Amino acid sequence: MISSTDTVIVGAGPYGLSTSAYLTEAGVPHQVLGLPMHAWKNFTPPGMLLRSEAFASNLYAPWGGYTVEDWCRRNHIEYKPVGLHLPVEMFVDYGQWFQSELVGHIRPVEVADMCRKDGYFRLGLSDGSSLVARRVVLSLGLKSFGQAPSALRSVPKPYVLHSGDFGNPMWSKGKEIIIVGGGSRRSGWLR
Numbered sequence: 513m514i515s516s517t518d519t520v521i522v523g524a525g526p527y528g529l530s531t532s533a534y535l536t537e538a539g540v541p542h543q544v545l546g547l548p549m550h551a552w553k554n555f556t557p558p559g560m561l562l563r564s565e566a567f568a569s570n571l572y573a574p575w576g577g578y579t580v581e582d583w584c585r586r587n588h589i590e591y592k593p594v595g596l597h598l599p600v601e602m603f604v605d606y607g608q609w610f611q612s613e614l615v616g617h618i619r620p621v622e623v624a625d626m627c628r629k630d631g632y633f634r635l636g637l638s639d640g641s642s643l644v645a646r647r648v649v650l651s652l653g654l655k656s657f658g659q660a661p662s663a664l665r666s667v668p669k670p671y672v673l674h675s676g677d678f679g680n681p682m683w684s685k686g687k688e689i690i691i692v693g694g695g696s697r698r699s700g701w702l703r
C-alpha cells in the first residue's frame with residue numbers, strides 16, 4: 513500500500529516530537545514514524561540519571577506549558593532547574609506526555625529504505641507499506657551511529673557489543689567484561 517504526505521519525520525525521540533509540534537503549529541501536514549522515546553526507553557540503563565540539568569532538558573514546543581517544569585508541576589514533583597537529576601524513566605514519561613498532548617498518532621514503523629524519485633522521497637517501511645513525501649526530516653538520534661575500534665570490528669557479537677546495542681546491562685552480571693572508552697555511558701555502568 514502506498515500513501516503520501518507533505519513531510520515525514522523519521523524518529524520519535526525528543527527532536528522528532530518537537531519538530532512535529534512545530535509543523536502542526538505551522539499547518540504542515542506530516543507523519544511521524546518510529547516508536548515514541550524508543551531509544552530512551554529501551555537503550556539506556558534503568559535508573560540512569562540525565563546528565564543535562566532540568567532547565568536544559570525541555571522538549572521544545574511552539575506553545576507554553578510543556579517544559580519539564582510544567583510536567584513536574586502536573587505530577588506534584590518538586591522542580592529544581594539545577595540539581596534535580598531526572599531519572600530516565602521520568603524523562604520518558606515527560607516525552608510521552610508531550611507526545612500525547614502535542615503530537616498524537618505516531619506510526620510505529622521503522623524506515624527500511626528511502627530513495628528519491630520525480631522530486632519526491634519514497635520510503636519503504638518495516639510493515640511492508642510505502643510512503644511518498646515531499647520532504648523528510650531525519651531525527652534518528654545516535655543509536656545507529658555507534659563506532660567500534662577497527663581492531664575489534666571483526667569480532668562477532670556477543671563477544672564485542674557497542675553500548676548503544678542494549679539498555680539494561682544486567683546480562684553482564686557474573687561475566688568478565690572489558691570496557692573500551694570512558695564516556696558517561698561507561699561510567700554509569702560501573703556504578
Ligand SMILES: Cc1cc2nc3c(=O)[nH]c(=O)nc-3n(C[C@H](O)[C@H](O)[C@H](O)COP(=O)(O)OP(=O)(O)OC[C@H]3O[C@@H](n4cnc5c(N)ncnc54)[C@H](O)[C@@H]3O)c2cc1C
Binds near residue numbers: 523548556
Ligand atoms: C546514554 C545516553 C545519555 C544521554 N543523556 C543525555 C542527557 O542527559 N541530556 C541530553 O540532553 N541528552 C542526552 N543524551 C543525548 C540524547 O541522545 C539526545 O539529547 C536526544 O535523545 C536526542 O534526541 P533525538 O530525538 O535526536 O534522538 P533519540 O532520542 O535517539 O530518538 C531517535 C529515534 O529515532 C528512531 N529511529 C532511528 N532510526 C529509525 C528508522 N530507520 N525508522 C524509524 N525510527 C528510527 C530511534 O529508534 C529513536 O527512537 C544522551 C544519550 C545517551 C546515549
